[in-house]
Amino acid sequence: MTGLTKSYGKVTAVDQLDLHIYPGEIFGLLGPNGAGKTTSILMMLGLTEPTSGTAYVCGHNATRNPIAVKRKVGYLPDNVGFYPDMTALENLSFIARLNGLSESYAQASAKDMLHVVGLEREMHKKTSAFSRGMKQRLGLAEVLIKAPEVAILDEPTLGIDPKGVDEFLELIKQLSREHNLTVLLSSHHLHQVQRVCDRVGIFVGGKLLVEGSLEILAHNLQQQKGISTVITLDHAQGDTKRFAEALKALPGLRDLKVDGFTIELKTDSDTTAMAVRLLVNNGADIVSVSRNDYQLDDIYNTYFENCITTDNAYEKSKGFFKRYQ
Amino acid sequence: MPMKNPRVSSKDTNKRPSFPMQVLVRKEIAAHIRSWRFIILILLIVLTFGASLYVSSIGLKDAVSNMRDPDQSFLYLKLLTTTDNSIPPFHVFLNFLAPLLGIALGFDAVNAEYNNGTLTRLLAQPIYRDNLLFAKFLAPLAVVGTLFVALVMLMIGGGLLGTGVRIEPQELLRIFGFTLISVLYVAFWLSLSILLSIRFRQPATSALTAIGIWLFFTVFFPILVNLAIRPFLPNPNYISEQEYIGYNELILNLLRLSPSQLYTDATTTLLMPSVRSLGPISMEQMVGAIPAPLSFRESFLMVWPQVSGLCAAMMICFAWSYYIFMRREIRS
Numbered sequence: 001m002t003g004l005t006k007s008y009g010k011v012t013a014v015d016q017l018d019l020h021i022y023p024g025e026i027f028g029l030l031g032p033n034g035a036g037k038t039t040s041i042l043m044m045l046g047l048t049e050p051t052s053g054t055a056y057v058c059g060h061n062a063t064r065n066p067i068a069v070k071r072k073v074g075y076l077p078d079n080v081g082f083y084p085d086m087t088a089l090e091n092l093s094f095i096a097r098l099n100g101l102s103e104s105y106a107q108a109s110a111k112d113m114l115h116v117v118g119l120e121r122e123m124h125k126k127t128s129a130f131s132r133g134m135k136q137r138l139g140l141a142e143v144l145i146k147a148p149e150v151a152i153l154d155e156p157t158l159g160i161d162p163k164g165v166d167e168f169l170e171l172i173k174q175l176s177r178e179h180n181l182t183v184l185l186s187s188h189h190l191h192q193v194q195r196v197c198d199r200v201g202i203f204v205g206g207k208l209l210v211e212g213s214l215e216i217l218a219h220n221l222q223q224q225k226g227i228s229t230v231i232t233l234d235h236a237q238g239d240t241k242r243f244a245e246a247l248k249a250l251p252g253l254r255d256l257k258v259d260g261f262t263i264e265l266k267t268d269s270d271t272t273a274m275a276v277r278l279l280v281n282n283g284a285d286i287v288s289v290s291r292n293d294y295q296l297d298d299i300y301n302t303y304f305e306n307c308i309t310t311d312n313a314y315e316k317s318k319g320f321f322k323r324y325q
Numbered sequence: 326m327p328m329k330n331p332r333v334s335s336k337d338t339n340k341r342p343s344f345p346m347q348v349l350v351r352k353e354i355a356a357h358i359r360s361w362r363f364i365i366l367i368l369l370i371v372l373t374f375g376a377s378l379y380v381s382s383i384g385l386k387d388a389v390s391n392m393r394d395p396d397q398s399f400l401y402l403k404l405l406t407t408t409d410n411s412i413p414p415f416h417v418f419l420n421f422l423a424p425l426l427g428i429a430l431g432f433d434a435v436n437a438e439y440n441n442g443t444l445t446r447l448l449a450q451p452i453y454r455d456n457l458l459f460a461k462f463l464a465p466l467a468v469v470g471t472l473f474v475a476l477v478m479l480m481i482g483g484g485l486l487g488t489g490v491r492i493e494p495q496e497l498l499r500i501f502g503f504t505l506i507s508v509l510y511v512a513f514w515l516s517l518s519i520l521l522s523i524r525f526r527q528p529a530t531s532a533l534t535a536i537g538i539w540l541f542f543t544v545f546f547p548i549l550v551n552l553a554i555r556p557f558l559p560n561p562n563y564i565s566e567q568e569y570i571g572y573n574e575l576i577l578n579l580l581r582l583s584p585s586q587l588y589t590d591a592t593t594t595l596l597m598p599s600v601r602s603l604g605p606i607s608m609e610q611m612v613g614a615i616p617a618p619l620s621f622r623e624s625f626l627m628v629w630p631q632v633s634g635l636c637a638a639m640m641i642c643f644a645w646s647y648y649i650f651m652r653r654e655i656r657s
Contacts, residue, residue, distance in 0.1 A: 075449035
């Protein structure tokens with residue numbers, strides 16, 4: 001994807017998005033509501049025309065040749081719906097037939113898929129009776145039935161209970177590994193993304209702020225903010241101020257706080273071990289050492305803090321009212 | 326969770342490919358036939374058909390033996406048009422019911438898919454957008470066409486069994502012409518309601534608008550034309566016959582802007598072979614004319630403008646809906 005831009009009137013929903021997703025990986029598109037995730041996905045599928053820029057999916061231009069793209073990409077929309085008066089099997093084999101499978105084949109593979117996603121007992125139930133989680137599973141089956149090279153899942157875990165989410169994500173991971181499926185997963189639940197994604201991109205206000213694997217992102221953040229280490233000393237230490245002098249010798253020290261029996265350090269690189277050694281050499285009795293590892297939470301918060309979502313939210317609510325005209 | 330290889334079963338996707346269009350139309354037809362809405366409509370149509378046929382079969386003997394009527398030899402056409410005025414004949418009924426049929430089958434064609442969240446899913450499949458629109462249009466037409474043909478065949482069959490009178494080839498042509506025009510009329514209302522279903526997000530809004538348009542054309546339009554013309558109409562006693570005919574022609578032409586007027590003109594002419602003009606005829610024109618039925622070809626030529634008008638109206642609606650649907654944002 002290069003320079004993908006979509007504007008609705010004055011508002012730019014997606015601004016100059018450049019993104020490359022490698023085959024076989026699970027990529028997590030993270031962002032708050034209204035960040036432009038769904039819009040980007042629709043542009044990738046050729047369902048929305050980009051204002052400028054082009055998206056290439058499996059070597060096909062998504063705007064010029066959407067049929068070729070749709071043949072290779074399975075898409076699970078964020079609020080997936082099915083024909084309520086058809087059974088799960090009928091819904092699924094209808095989609096299979098739209099993808100060019102013959103009637104008997106569509107039936108057979110629809111049955112297979114329902115086994116894969118664990119809906120084999122609900123096969124002949126009408127989908128109007130389905131719960132949200134069951135619908136998501138059926139949606140996943142529908143994505144898989146076309147044997148896609150790329151699966152795009154828009155908020156796939158929304159509205160499923162925690163256990164269901166676990167199973168669902170495990171299923172996605174497993175399928176991706178087994179069939180070398182490229183998965184693009186959009187979500188605002190960082191913990192879920194953290195569990196399955198190889199790489200993530202953080203998407204705020206129509207802009208992709210960072211992308212990379214979680215380790216790299218965490219590392220970058222550490223570079224930026226420094227590593228903080230908290231060391232607690234034994235109470236029988238007496239005056240702890242004397243250790244401060246010794247710790248000042250640490251390389252790349254940014255901040256040092258000594259408060260009673262706890263010492264807080266902030267350094268450029270990981271110097272926890274060195275600090276402990278220094279303290280022990282100075283005769284300190286250390287009770288506990290904890291090093292702050294940056295989790296996705298921190299990454300997420302850091303990037304979301306410095307973004308403006310207000311006018312985006314306004315635009316969304318306007319769209320909401322427009323719909324009821 | 327049992328795991329199977331999802332790719333195994335879909336390896337030969339290209340062996341015997343099924344065309345997406347065909348699959349879509351089949352699904353639409355199945356959905357219509359299974360729906361309560363359609364069953365109720367069928368019951369309504371069959372009931373009115375049965376009732377008007379019953380009334381006409383009672384008065385049939387008088388109608389056929391009426392020597393002054395030039396159409397008396399067309400038994401099967403009489404079966405469709407004779408009435409004792411207690412209920413209108415079938416083609417007049419259909420003038421009211423066909424719009425209802427078209428509207429009921431099309432008012433939620435696109436917006437229901439939209440609201441169910443199935444539209445995004447459907448369009449993410451490798452099909453062209455217009456395939457969906459064509460399927461939404463063709464499937465109800467196929468169903469309605471089958472229904473009408475079946476009814477008409479039943480009528481002919483019943484007539485053959487009951488009276489034993491041979492059916493003229495001309496009668497058969499006229500009856501099928503009538504069926505065709507009725508389907509065309511339904512097609513116009515269907516394309517109008519599909520247009521509204523794309524335009525409005527709520528099925529209720531689009532249904533109400535469609536019914537509003539239907540009421541306007543059947544009830545208010547003739548009144549409106551009358552009201553609009555009357556202030557300009559001089560006293561008929563003070564104008565020449567020529568002018569009088571001119572005004573009459575004007576009113577008729579204005580009325581023909583309404584599709585139901587077009588349908589009435591077309592079906593009346595086709596079902597009553599003795600109808601030789603749809604406007605007023607002067608005495609000079611009538612002099613020397615033998616009251617004899619027209620041939621099918623002549624009747625058909627006479628309604629050709631009406632038929633093409635209906636066709637054009639339908640196509641405008643369809644092209645418009647095509648235009649707005651292709652450009653529509655697909656997100657729910």
